[in-house]
Amino acid sequence: MSSLGLRLAACLLNISEARRKYIVENIAKAALLDKNGQKLSEVTVLNIFSDQDYNRSVITIAASVDKLGSAVLSACLEAFRAIDMEVQEGIHPCLGAVDLIPIYPLSGVGVEECGVVARSLAESLVRHVPGCSVFLFGEADLPEKRSLVQRRKQLGWFTRRDFSVLQPDLGAAPARRCGLTGVGASPYVMNCNVTIDSQDLSAGREIASVIRGSGANGLKGVQTMAFPHEGKIEIACNVESFEDQEATEISQVSQYMTYSVLGNHFSYVSPHYIEAQVKKLAGDRGIGTIGGALVGFTPQECKDCAEYAIKENIGEFWKIRGGVFM
Structure with missing residues (x-):
């Protein structure tokens, strides 16, 4: 348990956009608001890492474990609105507008509970986003608990951009605009x-x-x-x-x-x-x-920054770390 009594988890949200900074930041900011536009407590965006060549960004969202799912869902809804896989270009392999949603335990919570959060989030995405399709990995992939590497190999993630023949775990066949999203949980x-x-x-x-x-x-x-x-x-x-x-x-x-x-x-x-x-x-x-x-961070740095940001009520923590940086 953290010194603040918080049970903390993090999501390193991988999105297939880096060249339009305003879109990336809008997605990050969406994680901090509920569906009524009110600021969520115990949620912070710790970091934004964007790579122009790869056209990929990693947004580090940390929160109490009971708030993390809704924060990540809000960010994903914004990402699916803004990113179109039919026109997306970049060197880095990807299959989805929201390409990867891994949930990691930081403090006071086990990886199994993070798996429950991940699976619930996957089900919410499929309900809320027409054309969204999900594959599961790690603690969300029950009962097999196949690793992300195993799942990516099975799906041809490293080489394929043809969505039509992919078989998702949740949702219909992937829509070209959304592509296929990986959702799961594991140690950091x-x-x-x-x-x-x-x-x-x-x-x-x-x-x-x-x-x-x-x-x-x-x-x-x-x-x-x-x-x-x-x-x-x-x-x-x-x-x-x-x-x-x-x-x-x-x-x-x-x-x-x-x-x-x-x-x-x-x-x-x-x-x-x-x-x-x-x-x-x-x-x-x-x-x-x-x-x-x-x-971004080592596991210890992520926990320490999350505790500090939440204690000080700093939602846009990435801004005081110098914004988008290498």
């Missing part, structure tokens, strides 16, 4: 991107394959892809938290960071370690790197 997942100073996509893919968690000597919980980005190649990583009974021992290894929620211990690979590994692998190929970027 960070995004960490490192750019290599090269235009060689094959070199980027080699580096990605080495650090990918599924590889022989990969980094546990790290999923990664290489994309052309602003004239270079970006190694884009999803960094999953994983529950580990040996969290105490793991914390002694410099590459891992640990945290606890409801007495459950989680670990994840440090973004700094990922940057260092990419730098070394690129250097072995005679390639430099151009910094790295943690998109």
Whole structure:
């Protein structure tokens, strides 16, 4: 339980729009209002991360767990009004105007309860948005609890933009304007991107394959892809938290960071370690790197910022962090 007695969860809402800043900010602001336009209490938008090349934004919404579903629903309704997948263009793979809605526990709430919130939100979206179709993952995907990676592979998320043959879990066949939306819950997942100073996509893919968690000597919980980005190649990583009974021992290894929620211990690979590994692998190929970027927050930072913002009643917290930033 947090020091404020709040039971907190977060949504890192992924939308297929970044080039029209006013639309992204309207979607973020919608999360702070109820259906009557009144300001929601115990809800804050912590961060907006937008990438022009990818034409994708990640909006970090944090709230008490009983308020999060309605806040995210409001943001999604605005996003579906404003984004048309028939004309959307961007380098990053996507299937939906609202592409991904992951719910993560921060404090005083378990991942199972976040799964209940996610499933309820998915059902509300299908009811409220004509043409909205949903696939479920993680704790919302009962009873299988298939991971986001499994579901994306099954649906051809990485390569396909033909919605007509996709089979959603909820809703009718995807409408072209809306596309297909993933909704689920899991322990916290960070995004960490490192750019290599090269235009060689094959070199980027080699580096990605080495650090990918599924590889022989990969980094546990790290999923990664290489994309052309602003004239270079970006190694884009999803960094999953994983529950580990040996969290105490793991914390002694410099590459891992640990945290606890409801007495459950989680670990994840440090973004700094990922940057260092990419730098070394690129250097072995005679390639430099151009910094790295943690998109948003570590789990601890997200919890701390959420507690502060809600205590101080700061809904548009992203503005005091410098707005949309790398």
